[in-house]
């Protein structure tokens with residue numbers, strides 16, 4: 305997504321310290337709001353855990369009104385939830401980091417989307433405790449790599465998910481990598 309890449313590169317330049325793309329504090333990482341949106345958008349469309357099985361301990365009634373008997377297995381499709389028009393709107397198929405950013409000018413302007421809507425880390429008491437660390441690591445790695453290398457997916461390479469416990473790519477991802485000199489877009 306060249307448009308998003310360009311904005312991320314601008315943000316890296318503005319947010320990082322003396323050596324561009326190297327982040328020495330959480331404050332610097334927190335400044336990368338657009339990259340935060342881009343990572344969230346990636347996880348919405350391609351969640352690392354695409355399906356999550358759950359099982360009822362007791363008979364219960366879901367908030368939707370559906371009855372569930374004891375020991376019923378329910379498969380929550382996190383992948384489908386990220387692609388539902390009634391949840392994300394008509395433009396659900398578009399990669400829009402802006403979806404996660406508010407117009408607010410004071411404080412942090414990342415929109416806090418409830419985990420029952422954005423379920424990549426699941427929701428409730430057993431949801432992923434590593435969510436914040438994951439964002440920190442992903443922001444750090446993405447900015448270090450993007451700052452130094454230009455990565456372009458090879459033309460006509462089929463990008464097809466391979467459903468499993470984790471989300472893999474059926475044919476991998478063939479890319480061309482070239483060195484990015486400072487100032488390049």
Ligand code: HEM
Pocket residue numbers: 347351352353356423424425426427429430431432433434435437438
């Ligand atoms: C993009 C990165 C990550 C994604 C998408 C992710 C997603 C998830 C999901 C969907 C679950 C299942 C939650 C449930 O069953 O309700 C989970 C559980 C868990 N995750 Fe992550 N995770 C990520 C990174 C991390 C990292 C970096 C750590 C540790 C530093 C971590 C630690 C854990 C642990 C310990 C659990 C089990 C929680 C429990 O059973 O109570 N995760 N994660």
